[in-house]
Amino acid sequence: MIYLDNSATTKPDPSVLKSFDQVSSNFFANPSSIHQFGGETEQLLVRTRKQVAEILKVDKDEVVFTSGGTEGNNTAIKGIALEHQNRGKHIITSEIEHPSVLEACHGLEMLGFNITYLPVNQDGIISLQDLEHAIREDTILISIMHVNNEIGSIQPIKEVGNIAKQHPKLFLHVDDVQGLGKVPLTLRDSGIDLCSFSGHKINGLKGTGILYVNKHTKLFPLLHGGGQEQSLRSGTENIAGAVAMARALRLMKEREVQGIKKLYDLQKNLRNALLKITGVKMNTPETAAPHIVNFSMPGVKPEVIIHMLGEREIFISTKSACSSKQKDESMVLAACGFNGKRSASGFRVSMSYDTTAEEISHFIEALKKAIQQFKEVME
Amino acid sequence: MQYDHILIRYGEMALKGKNIKKFIVRLQENIQHKLKDFPDVKVKRTQGRMFVLLNGHEPEPIIEKCKQIFGIQSLSLAIKVENDLDEIKEAALYALKNNESAEKFKVAVRRINKDFPTDSQTMNQVLGSHLLANTKGYKVDVHNPDIAIKVEIRLEATYITSSVTQGLGGLPVGTSGKSLLLLSGGIDSPVAGYLAMKRGVKIEAIHFHSPPFTSERAKQKVLDLAKQLTKYGKEIKVHLVPFTKLQQAIFKEMPEGYAMTIMRRIMLRISERVCENESILSMTTGENLGQVASQTMESMHTINEVTNYPIIRPLITMDKQEIINLSEEIKTYDTSILPYEDCCTIFVPKSPKTRPRRDKVNQFESMADFTELINEAINGIEVIKVSDKQALDPFFEDLL
Numbered sequence: 001m002i003y004l005d006n007s008a009t010t011k012p013d014p015s016v017l018k019s020f021d022q023v024s025s026n027f028f029a030n031p032s033s034i035h036q037f038g039g040e041t042e043q044l045l046v047r048t049r050k051q052v053a054e055i056l057k058v059d060k061d062e063v064v065f066t067s068g069g070t071e072g073n074n075t076a077i078k079g080i081a082l083e084h085q086n087r088g089k090h091i092i093t094s095e096i097e098h099p100s101v102l103e104a105c106h107g108l109e110m111l112g113f114n115i116t117y118l119p120v121n122q123d124g125i126i127s128l129q130d131l132e133h134a135i136r137e138d139t140i141l142i143s144i145m146h147v148n149n150e151i152g153s154i155q156p157i158k159e160v161g162n163i164a165k166q167h168p169k170l171f172l173h174v175d176d177v178q179g180l181g182k183v184p185l186t187l188r189d190s191g192i193d194l195c196s197f198s199g200h201k202i203n204g205l206k207g208t209g210i211l212y213v214n215k216h217t218k219l220f221p222l223l224h225g226g227g228q229e230q231s232l233r234s235g236t237e238n239i240a241g242a243v244a245m246a247r248a249l250r251l252m253k254e255r256e257v258q259g260i261k262k263l264y265d266l267q268k269n270l271r272n273a274l275l276k277i278t279g280v281k282m283n284t285p286e287t288a289a290p291h292i293v294n295f296s297m298p299g300v301k302p303e304v305i306i307h308m309l310g311e312r313e314i315f316i317s318t319k320s321a322c323s324s325k326q327k328d329e330s331m332v333l334a335a336c337g338f339n340g341k342r343s344a345s346g347f348r349v350s351m352s353y354d355t356t357a358e359e360i361s362h363f364i365e366a367l368k369k370a371i372q373q374f375k376e377v378m379e
Numbered sequence: 380m381q382y383d384h385i386l387i388r389y390g391e392m393a394l395k396g397k398n399i400k401k402f403i404v405r406l407q408e409n410i411q412h413k414l415k416d417f418p419d420v421k422v423k424r425t426q427g428r429m430f431v432l433l434n435g436h437e438p439e440p441i442i443e444k445c446k447q448i449f450g451i452q453s454l455s456l457a458i459k460v461e462n463d464l465d466e467i468k469e470a471a472l473y474a475l476k477n478n479e480s481a482e483k484f485k486v487a488v489r490r491i492n493k494d495f496p497t498d499s500q501t502m503n504q505v506l507g508s509h510l511l512a513n514t515k516g517y518k519v520d521v522h523n524p525d526i527a528i529k530v531e532i533r534l535e536a537t538y539i540t541s542s543v544t545q546g547l548g549g550l551p552v553g554t555s556g557k558s559l560l561l562l563s564g565g566i567d568s569p570v571a572g573y574l575a576m577k578r579g580v581k582i583e584a585i586h587f588h589s590p591p592f593t594s595e596r597a598k599q600k601v602l603d604l605a606k607q608l609t610k611y612g613k614e615i616k617v618h619l620v621p622f623t624k625l626q627q628a629i630f631k632e633m634p635e636g637y638a639m640t641i642m643r644r645i646m647l648r649i650s651e652r653v654c655e656n657e658s659i660l661s662m663t664t665g666e667n668l669g670q671v672a673s674q675t676m677e678s679m680h681t682i683n684e685v686t687n688y689p690i691i692r693p694l695i696t697m698d699k700q701e702i703i704n705l706s707e708e709i710k711t712y713d714t715s716i717l718p719y720e721d722c723c724t725i726f727v728p729k730s731p732k733t734r735p736r737r738d739k740v741n742q743f744e745s746m747a748d749f750t751e752l753i754n755e756a757i758n759g760i761e762v763i764k765v766s767d768k769q770a771l772d773p774f775f776e777d778l779l
Contacts, residue, residue, distance in 0.1 A: 019778045039596045047775045242679065246779050 002314040002359045006201075007149055007292055007350035012250055013203040016244045020205060022312035023240040024376065030236055032226065048246045056189050057251050064229045067244045069177035069224075070100040073143075073198030075211055075233065076173040077104045079219030080141045080194070081113055088138025094118045094126050095335040097145050098175055103167055105143075122339075123285035124153030124336050131160065135167055141330050142172050146179035150319050150332040151347060152284050152292030154183055161191030171217060177201055181252040181353075182260065182289045193217040199241070203352070204248030208241040239258060242345075251351075259353035263290035266351055266360055273364045277371065281342055283333055293349045296333070298341040300374060305347070306369040314363055317348045380473045381455040382438055385431040385445065386540055390452030392547050393427075403429070406450040406551040411717040412613055413444050425535065430457070431775045434547050442544055445765050447610050449577050450554075451546030455529075458539045462495055462532055467502075468509045470539040471528050475510050475517065478541060483520035484510065488530045494530045495610055506530065532559055549572065550579030552612040558661045558691055560584045561646065562617070564719070566666030567694055569604045570712040574693035575663045576611050582658060584608075584615055585650050587622040592726075594696050609767035620747055621759040626726050632747045635728045640735040642726070643682045645749060648687050651686045652757055665692040667702065678736040685738055 003011065023044070027033070031042035046060075053060040066072045081091065093105055095117045105115045116134045121270035126144065134141075136277045142164055144155050157174055164172040176185055179200050187195060194217060199208030213219060213232060225234025252259075267290050274280050274295050283294040286357040293325040297305075309316060319330040349363070385487065387410070392402045407429060414420045419434035420441065425471050431441060438456055445454055458474065460466035475484055488502040497505065505529070507519055531538045560572040560585040572582050586601045598619065605615045625645060630638050635637065650662055666674050694702055706712040 023778060036595050039594065039599070042596070043599060044775055044778070048779060051779050086716070243778050250779065 002362055004314065004316045004349045004351060004355065004363060006355070007307065007348065008147075008317055009200045009206070010352050011354075012200075012205055013248060015158060016204055016248050016251070020240045020244040020249050022251055023243045027239055027323050031239065032228070033238075045242060046153075048242045051246045052210060052249060053313070054240070056210075056212060057186070059215060059356055061230060062212055062215055062264045064211040064232050065237065065245065066196075066209040066211050066214055066233060067201065067207050067238075067241075069098070069175065069196050069198035071233075072177075072198070072211040073098065073100040073113075073173075073175055074104050075219065075222050076196060076213075077101060077141065077143055077193040078108065078222060079232070080171050080173070080217075081108050081111075082220035083218050083310075084140045084171075085113075088140045090116070090136050090139040090351075091115045091118045091141045091143065092134045092139060093143045094120060096120050096124060096148050096150075096153075096332045097143070098149055098177065100176055101143055101145070107308070109221070120153070120335050120347075122337050123287065124148050124151045124332065125191050125285075126155060127158060128159050128163065131192070132163055135163075139167070141170060141297075143175070144172075145175040146185055147176070147183055147289040147292075148293075148332060149178045150330060151294040151336070152178075152288035154289055157185060157192070158190065161214075163191075164193075165191040166317075169269070179289065181256055182263065182291050183258075184256070187212055192217075199245040199248050202248050202252045205239045205241065205244045207238070210249075211246060222378065231364040244321050255353050260290055262353065263351055263355075266355060266357060267291070267293060268359065270349065270360050270364070271301070273360070277368060279371075280322040283336070283338065283342075283346060295347055296342040297347070297371070298345050298346045300345055300371065302345055302347055304374055305367070305370050309363075309366055309375060312366050314366050316363070317350070319346055320350065380458065380469060381478075382458055383433050384457040384459050384525055384538065385433065385438065385441065386451045386455045386457045387429040387431065387445070387451055388455075388539060388546075389429070389450060389547075391494075392450055392550060393760075396622040397556075399456070399556070402450070402506055402554050405554050406448070407670060408430065409448055409450065409551050409553070410445065411694060413448055414441060417441060426534075430699065438686070441517055448551075449547050449579065449611060450551035452548055453543050453546050455518075455540035455543050459536050460539070464497070464505070464539050467530060467532075467537050468506060469713050470537075471506050471530060472510060472513055472517045474528050474539050475511065475514060478526050480745035481525035482530060483518050483524045484514065484526045485519060485521045485524040486510070486530065487529045488532065490532045492532050492534045499532075502532075503726060504528065547611075549577035552576050552579055553581050555579030555581075556659070556661075557581045557583060557659045559618075559650055559657070559659045560663045561650060563665070564597060564601045564603060564604065565665070566668075566706050566715040566717065567667055567702055567714065569608060570705045571691075571693045572608050573611060573664055573705070573709050573711075574690050576608070580614075580663070580691070581612060582615055582663070583618065583653075583659060584609065585618045585620060585653055587620045587649075589623040589626050589726075590621070592623065592626075593720050598610035598715075600714055600717055600719055602763060603714050604711055605765040606764070607709070607714065609765055612767075614764055614766035616657075617763045617765055619761040619763065620649060620756050622756060625749065625756055626746070628749065628752055629725050630728075636730060636732040636739055637743055638726070638728050639673055639731040640678060640681055640740055641744060643678075644685045644740070644744075645753065647682060647686050649757060651688055651752060652753075653760070654688060661689040661691055663693070665694055666692045667694045667699070668696060670699065672731040672733045675689065675733050677736070681735045681737050681740055684740075694703065 029037040029041045031045050044165045049060045049063050052063045100156045171193040175196050177198045192213040195212040197210040200206045221232050223234045279297050281296045328344045330343045417436045421432040423430045450748045460470045486503050486506045488499040490499040558580045560582045562568045574760040605617050607775045633641050
């Protein structure tokens with residue numbers, strides 16, 4: 001099997017699974033229980049949070065364990081909106097955000113909030129001038145993703161953070177689900193108040209994630225209850241999930257520098273090989289994150305190619321998995337200004353640290369054959 | 380060109396006379412220990428200066444570590460070049476351009492090596508005009524600069540620095556002997572330990588626990604606090620004294636109003652015995668005048684009667700808020716306020732005497748004999764070494 005859909009999800013690392021299993025079996029006590037067993041699990045949770053805080057270079061109280069990226073994004077956006085609505089009801093985001101951001105914003109629109117969706121250029125990047133112009137007296141939140149999940153474009157988060165710093169009354173949320181381990185991001189002193197991460201994109205497990213909440217940021221919680229996770233996310237802690245998340249994060253950190261270098265090399269080769277195929281239009285800009293390559297083949301039906309590759313056990317995707325239930329056209333590609341034919345024929349190849357050069361060349365060969373086969377049938 | 384050195388300045392230590400070497404060598408050892416995780420880093424002493432050689436490591440995390448070492452007054456990133464005008468010019472230019480926000484600068488040259496042909500005044504002008512000619516938008520302002528480019532022409536090389544980061548000051552831990560810290564788990568005692576360490580004291584800690592009245596969590600909390608303190612020193616030996624039986628005996632046999640005073644006296648007696656066994660010459664407490672019943676002048680007078688060891692009380696005249704601020708700074712506050720019962724919160728008399736008297740307390744104590752229970756407690760002491768490097772629980776580390 002050649003698995004090239006790592007932006008949708010990744011294969012769990014065996015040692016992460018092992019930790020999850022051991023913690024689930026041996027530390028099942030509720031950390032809030034006052035008996036010794038509860039005390040032990042609480043200690044484990046404290047250590048886990050500390051490890052995450054050290055890796056992200058934040059305080060341990062700023063780490064909230066969540067069920068993943070979607071929960072992190074919803075908690076951040078709705079939490080700010082509900083907590084600070086008396087101050088203003090205006091939110092700024094971009095047109096190419098993940099559905100968990102866009103739909104949360106649509107939901108808030110129904111409750112009377114006002115949302116500005118910043119456009120992007122052909123490289124899938126927002127304009128800082130647009131952002132500055134969009135900020136109003138009643139703006140309470142900017143929510144911008146770090147790395148786009150379909151084309152890999154990187155937003156200028158450092159500069160966005162500097163702009164946010166000049167407006168102390170608003171909060172900045174960054175969706176870093178796709179950037180984690182691929183494009184390093186500094187949280188401390190960056191102007192970022194909230195940042196969402198997901199475990200299963202970094203060889204961790206589904207149902208695990210982290211929301212960074214800066215100490216000075218107040219949120220209205222989505223889940224009220226026993227006051228777990230600094231009262232931002234009640235519910236008995238998923239300790240096994242938190243440990244799995246922390247372990248995946250550590251393993252990622254150990255491989256990060258080498259891994260990113262390798263991904264850039266693979267990406268360059270993949271790009272060059274794709275551009276040699278007649279009809280391929282490259283959608284991923286030169287400046288993109290190293291793990292994603294998005295391209296279109298106008299006139300070719302992506303689904304057919306995906307299934308042909310699938311028969312050879314090669315798995316790539318069209319647009320993001322979370323958007324694939326919508327109509328054919330990719331919203332992200334359309335937002336970049338690509339025409340309907342190009343936006344409807346997008347392919348996404350997404351790699352992990354474990355992807356090899358051989359796998360990429362196998363994929364290229366298989367893709368060429370599939371295109372050939374497609375053309376023979378259609379002509 | 381890049382910053383490849385960190386220049387370490389000693390504060391008060393530099394005022395020491397003949398024994399200054401002892402302080403400097405200890406500081407060097409402490410820095411080396413603290414930077415163990417950076418394998419290529421070297422710590423070097425030259426005349427009157429100490430340098431950390433980065434050898435390719437990122438400077439920021441190393442500076443962060445150095446900011447936790449007592450004995451360092453301040454530190455600066457430095458570029459080392461040959462005593463060569465062109466190299467010095469290039470380095471000064473790098474130092475200026477590397478600072479994004481500065482607009483006004485000045486150059487300050489010190490020529491320690493008088494063999495260098497150009498004197499410092501001329502060098503100031505030469506470098507200043509070189510910087511102006513090769514940059515845009517900068518102005519010279521010698522009185523109120525945003526950035527001062529400092530150039531030190533020494534015998535072996537020239538060092539260029541720009542920004543100065545404040546260190547913790549104080550004396551290197553290990554240069555002022557050992558003290559036994561009475562560590563309760565509250566806000567005050569860790570801060571007291573920190574301040575004693577600031578004066579170069581190496582700390583061991585003693586904690587009295589009363590299982591099952593106090594929980595494992597309370598014990599863990601104390602170990603966590605000790606672990607936090609090891610950031611400012613290498614390791615801390617924690618002596619855990621089983622105190623249950625003694626406490627029960629005191630509260631059963633002694634008048635209620637005096638129980639707390641007598642309990643404190645027994646704690647000091649046990650502490651003194653631990654000091655004797657460990658060759659420790661003093662104790663350190665978080666006592667703060669007037670804060671609680673045991674810390675009135677009368678209480679301290681009565682409690683202190685049982686030992687003639689010096690007691691270091693760094694917090695004695697501070698305000699509570701000052702103590703809290705410090706505990707937040709050294710990151711012990713959040714642990715200290717965890718609501719676990721400790722031996723001082725479980726057995727609380729309804730109205731403890733705020734003015735206990737020595738004669739009364741001696742009279743009460745003569746009615747009971749705690750010697751055996753004290754010996755039993757001392758024999759039952761569990762010693763745990765907490766180190767800044769080693770994990771408290773390796774089993775958890777395997778999972779993570």
